Amino acid sequence: MCVQYQVLLNELGLDESFITPLREKYLHPLASILYPDWGGGCLDSHKAFVVQYSVDKDLDLSSHYDNSEVTLNVSLGKEFTDGNLYFSDMREVPSGERRYAEVEHTIGHGILHRGQQVHGALPVTSGERWNLIIWMRASSIRNKQCPMCNKVPQLVETMGEGDGFTMTKKEDRGETVDVCTLI
Ligand SMILES: O=C(O)CCC(=O)C(=O)O
Ligand SMILES: [Fe+2]
Secondary structure, eight states: OOOOSEEEGGGGTOIIIIIHHHIIIIIHHHHHHHOGGGTGGGOOEEEEEEEEEETTSOOOEEEEOOSSSEEEEEEEEOOEEEOOEEEEEETTSOGGGOOOEEEOOOTTOEEEEETTEEEEEOOEEEEEEEEEEEEEEOHHHHTTSOTTTOSOOOEEEOSSOOOSBOOOGGGOOSOEEEGGGTO
16 A cells, blocks of 8 residues: 655644644544544554545555554545545455445545554546545554554654654653564
């Protein structure tokens, strides 16, 4: 899975003023109720970005799961045809046994889902489709098991934002990332 056309909101200075308060005040309480078994009650960081699709850029996004415990996906517009989202089972279900459901995403609406639920976006056939994606992370969950490789994470310091893992207090040296995302 690779989204080529994306803008990270923290690079635009929008994390502290917009995404962090949105997560803490609104998304965390909702996720605590909806997804208590998937880290929804202990979300403590995020990666937020805007993705863009059009016929001359990326058309679609193949089936994948996110590097998140809970994801918010908001349709920002602009005007486009097709490009529906689809959702399937959790990633543990073997690919041959998965069932898929298509969801038409109304502009201005947000869809909250578990990061480990398999999903993707179908091709747009005209116009431009822009979405705000917030991958929310729970360090207490991912510190025990990496959501991308299922292993106990091997943490290394990183430049800029990490991937929502935390080191123990003694070793706390800043943002960290699991080596599995680097290879
Ligand atoms: O294009 C979309 O609406 C889905 C994007 C997505 O699933 C992701 O970036 O993880
Ligand atoms: Fe995704």
